[in-house]
Amino acid sequence: xFKLITRRRIVTATLTCAAMFPLFAMAQQEVWPNRPVRMxxxxxxxxGADFVARLVGQRLSELWRQPVVIENRPGASTMIAxxxxxxxxxxxxxxxxxxxxxxxxxxxxxxxTYDTQKDFTPITVxxxxxxxxxxxPTIPSKTAKxxxxxxxxxxxxxxxxxxxxxxxxxxxxxxxxxxxxxxxVHVSYKGTAPAELDLIGxxxxxxxxxxxxxxxxxxxxxxxxxxxxxxxxxxxxxxxxTLDEAGVSGFESSIWYGLLxxxxxxxxxxxxxxADVVKVLQxxxxxxxxxxxxxxxIGSSPxxxxxxxxxxxxxxxxxxKAAGIKSE
Numbered sequence: 502x503f504k505l506i507t508r509r510r511i512v513t514a515t516l517t518c519a520a521m522f523p524l525f526a527m528a529q530q531e532v533w534p535n536r537p538v539r540m541x542x543x544x545x546x547x548x549g550a551d552f553v554a555r556l557v558g559q560r561l562s563e564l565w566r567q568p569v570v571i572e573n574r575p576g577a578s579t580m581i582a583x584x585x586x587x588x589x590x591x592x593x594x595x596x597x598x599x600x601x602x603x604x605x606x607x608x609x610x611x612x613x614t615y616d617t618q619k620d621f622t623p624i625t626v627x628x629x630x631x632x633x634x635x636x637x638p639t640i641p642s643k644t645a646k647x648x649x650x651x652x653x654x655x656x657x658x659x660x661x662x663x664x665x666x667x668x669x670x671x672x673x674x675x676x677x678x679x680x681x682x683x684x685x686v687h688v689s690y691k692g693t694a695p696a697e698l699d700l701i702g703x704x705x706x707x708x709x710x711x712x713x714x715x716x717x718x719x720x721x722x723x724x725x726x727x728x729x730x731x732x733x734x735x736x737x738x739x740x741x742x743t744l745d746e747a748g749v750s751g752f753e754s755s756i757w758y759g760l761l762x763x764x765x766x767x768x769x770x771x772x773x774x775x776a777d778v779v780k781v782l783q784x785x786x787x788x789x790x791x792x793x794x795x796x797x798x799i800g801s802s803p804x805x806x807x808x809x810x811x812x813x814x815x816x817x818x819x820x821x822k823a824a825g826i827k828s829e
Contacts, residue, residue: 533769533770537568537570538569538570538595538596539572540597540598540760542574542582543574543580544579545575549756554598557760558570561777564780578606580614583621586761587620591622591766591767592767593771596624596762598758599759599761601757603759604810608817609827617810618807622763622766623759623806623807624771624775624803625799626759626799626800626806627759627782629731629797630713630755631731631735631755632670632673632710632729633726633730634707635700635708635724635725636700636707636727637703637725638725640725644742645727645728648707649681652681656683657684659706660705661705662699663689663708664690667828669756670708674708677749677752679820679823680750693710694714696708697710697718709730711756712735712796728743729741730744730755731743735797737792737795757799775802782798782800
């Protein structure tokens with residue numbers, strides 16, 4: 502009799518534990534995060550990506566009541582930070598705030614230690630800052646249509662600058678050459694600042710550059726804004742048309758700031774991070790501060806971000822191969 506009672510108790514206890522296990526698992530998910538979350542940034546402190554990470558990270562830490570620790574891992578065109586996140590446990594405690602280099606790198610570099618699509622969980626695009634097509638004021642063209650006509654009339658006569666081979670500005674210039682069927686000479690610089698100085702000085706005719714530096718130079722009359730690279734006009738330069746409006750259908754060149762986690766993150770955690778980032782992006786102060794960096798708040802869904810990554814990888818692969826661009 503004693504043995505029978507004991508066996509019954511053991512079976513009952515086992516069934517009770519089995520029934521309670523899903524509840525324990527749910528409780529663990531419900532309390533996420535219960536420790537600090539790391540957000541890796543592939544650039545040094547002080548840049549646009551670092552600014553966005555600290556702005557959003559501070560608000561998320563307030564929502565989560567846990568620190569969001571920003572770790573700067575610069576180098577290798579964002580690949581050092583990306584590799585670290587790809588190899589991290591998929592528990593939501595290590596995230597990557599990266600930029601559009603993420604989707605151009607596969608075509609630029611032959612040796613990447615991770616798969617840009619398979620090794621990450623897309624969460625959302627936080628913000629996007631369109632590239633701006635600017636010219637030296639001595640160029641007679643006042644509109645994008647006039648500029649394109651000038652480039653077609655005098656193929657190879659005009660040059661455009663970029664911050665380096667494979668940079669966003671370089672890819673934007675090659676994209677315009679291919680899509681608008683124009684011919685111009687690329688001049689590579691080591692950074693945006695020296696390229697902009699030579700454009701202002703007249704050594705360079707035109708370039709695609711970022712909103713943050715373009716807006717004050719345009720307002721001061723040292724550069725002339727021709728068009729923005731987004732498919733819709735931006736709040737930072739509302740009167741400046743898009744290249745799409747000028748007839749370069751489908752042209753898009755922007756620097757986006759996106760949030761990813763390692764592959765295999767639980768869907769519940771992905772959904773929570775996404776929802777909370779969207780909540781942060783709805784704050785007027787956050788929108789205003791993003792705009793100060795030339796970026797419009799986005800908040801795309803994980804599914805939309807995944808589709809965007811796939812489409813951009815294909816688009817950049819074709820562009821880079823056709824242009825014969827090689828990384829420096």
